[in-house]
Amino acid sequence: MKPRLRDADRSQQAILVAARDEFAQYGLGGARMDRIAERVKLNKRLIYYYFARKEDLFLAVLERTYADIRDAEKQLHLTDLAPALAIRRLTEFTWSYYLQHPEFISLLNTANLHQAKHLMKSDRIRDMNSPLIETLGQILERGRVEGIFRGGIDPLQLYVSIAGLAYFYLSNKHTLSTIFGRNLMTPEALGERLAHMCDLIQGYVLMD
Amino acid sequence: MKPRLRDADRSQQAILVAARDEFAQYGLGGARMDRIAERVKLNKRLIYYYFARKEDLFLAVLERTYADIRDAEKQLHLTDLAPALAIRRLTEFTWSYYLQHPEFISLLNTANLHQAKHLMKSDRIRDMNSPLIETLGQILERGRVEGIFRGGIDPLQLYVSIAGLAYFYLSNKHTLSTIFGRNLMTPEALGERLAHMCDLIQGYVLMD
């Protein structure tokens, strides 16, 4: 006998995926419930059945999005690596995750446009508090003890910097490409960017 | 004395300011023409009289926004400074401009959400092509010749990095503050961020 509950769960997941794409493409204000329903090929009413309101749906999408990146981060096992390699791995990971998940960047922008008021309502996200900062702190400390990293580095600042170097480039790829008249998304350009980022970060953390 | 009413230019400028604030606060999809009209205390119809459509108004706002930052950049006179100081000035300027113009960040995000299709329609913006990259190239070269900068630095990558370091922090201030449970907008936090940025950038461009 077929488990009914699985169907329900599958519908919900499908709705979340469709909604994520819609919100990422059009923002919260520009997203259309009709279009989401059409994307999932499910009745619009069903979306309301599961998620009650557009804003709630957006919140659910955000929660899912954060859960996804946290899961990915957990696969990194940075503590198993030598400090310098760990930093490099983190930089590469951040870059490629953003690159492969443009919807993450867009959703983050949207969340911030609305001053993160959705985030704040979500205990789940706040509790999902990235353990990365702590891990990063341990790595930096280990590197300092080993004499290869300089001291006094704030792990949060470093994390924000790594993210920022990747984020700005990818988030603004359209305007930057237009204004500088240079396609920033060719494989070569992407490679150059990653190399530049690694140089910058390595140069900062490594002892002279 | 200039007449307050029936001044076409004055009305247009006032509309642009109100629209800029509205778009920055709510995004393109979330912005309301009614609210813009109320902000300017002018008849809604007048907005259409001058700007025809919401999208055109958004484009006009973007053009104005870019013109503003270009004007500010021109005041920097980086070429008059010693290379190391010039880089520092640029970093500080970028930081404080973004800090003092949160609407700039928001509008940029919105423009990118829509894949810069508005930007592309504007010859004015494309021609407004930032001369900063060229200036930055000259500074880097001068520093290299003087033996204080390392060689092989792509000015565009460096510019994007400086911007990214400031942008990500400020653009995502709400989500970051929420997730890390730490107010990133206190004077101290802001000062620390700028210091960190300068360290990072200086460490990258300066010869060991």
Added chain:
Amino acid sequence: MKPRLRDADRSQQAILVAARDEFAQYGLGGARMDRIAERVKLNKRLIYYYFARKEDLFLAVLERTYADIRDAEKQLHLTDLAPALAIRRLTEFTWSYYLQHPEFISLLNTANLHQAKHLMKSDRIRDMNSPLIETLGQILERGRVEGIFRGGIDPLQLYVSIAGLAYFYLSNKHTLSTIFGRNLMTPEALGERLAHMCDLIQGYVLMD
């Protein structure tokens, strides 16, 4: 018993009737969607739900209008009648159909004002191509063979003439009445007109 509410087809038909009256009374440009909604006592949004746009609604009304007259024409069974009688029946039918369906005349005028661009978009109407011309051709030929009709009559010209004799009188009843200071819509006047039309047409087709 059929449910009165939540009957999609019923709603659509009711909307079409209300829209037909509104378009006939005010033309395409003068028709108001609000007024149509009020006529049907249905939510305005529902009209858009089924017909998407005002122009599409007008097209649907036109299609329905043409279908109606084609249906009526089919009831005539002209081929069963003697040629002379058939011509008379057609004349009378045309006259009374126009007389009883003033909305038909008005809608036709509106369609032509817009250069039939709606008609052209409708495959349904173009395929609904009046079989009357062919029937009329057969009747004329039969009459000619029987020696009572003159030869060389173009059925299309004759059809247009019959229609025109009725149409102009009824379409312009207001201006004609005003200008000639004579009420053209009294029963007597209407009877005289029909008699005149029959005389004219009979005189034309019959052998001297």
Added chain:
Amino acid sequence: MKPRLRDADRSQQAILVAARDEFAQYGLGGARMDRIAERVKLNKRLIYYYFARKEDLFLAVLERTYADIRDAEKQLHLTDLAPALAIRRLTEFTWSYYLQHPEFISLLNTANLHQAKHLMKSDRIRDMNSPLIETLGQILERGRVEGIFRGGIDPLQLYVSIAGLAYFYLSNKHTLSTIFGRNLMTPEALGERLAHMCDLIQGYVLMD
């Protein structure tokens, strides 16, 4: 010294022409005051200065239109011609006037859509009462006396018939062409129509 008044008059005439074209093309409801102003290349405010309201402008256009056709009719000098020829000339004139003035047909349709309420407000038009009916009555009587026309013909009915035969064909040229899949506006088609009309009318008035 240049007479100022001529300019004013010229502007008014230009506005009337532009308005006539606009009303003919879009109907009363679809006509746009802005578009009329653009057609004349005069300020919209000036139109209001001279004609006060859209409806009044439409009325002025109607008056002018009627005056024009009455003028043309006066050039016919039908009473100078032999009765049979006079009827033929009238038929030809009606046909070619409608053919060359499609705006006349359209404006007439619009006037009737609004139930001639504009016409009724205009004493000028009502007084402009076509003398053609009287003339036509004289011609018919003359022909009857000469033994070439049958008696008992109502000049108004005949006039309406002549007009209707031309009007319907030309007014509905778009729908008829579309539905019958036959271009009714080629020179050949137009010639055939006129010939048919003359046959019909001659056949009716002439003694067997």
Added chain:
DNA sequence: TATGAATGAGCTTTCATTCAT
């Protein structure tokens, strides 16, 4: 669980018209 039908509020846009010079 799932859906087509229906709605009220509000959105962008339009339009005839008036103001001030």
Added chain:
DNA sequence: CATGAATGAAAGCTCATTCAT
């Protein structure tokens, strides 16, 4: 005589949301 600036009202249309089954 002529005009650019400004407006209130209303139009077409959209949208999130709910109803009934």
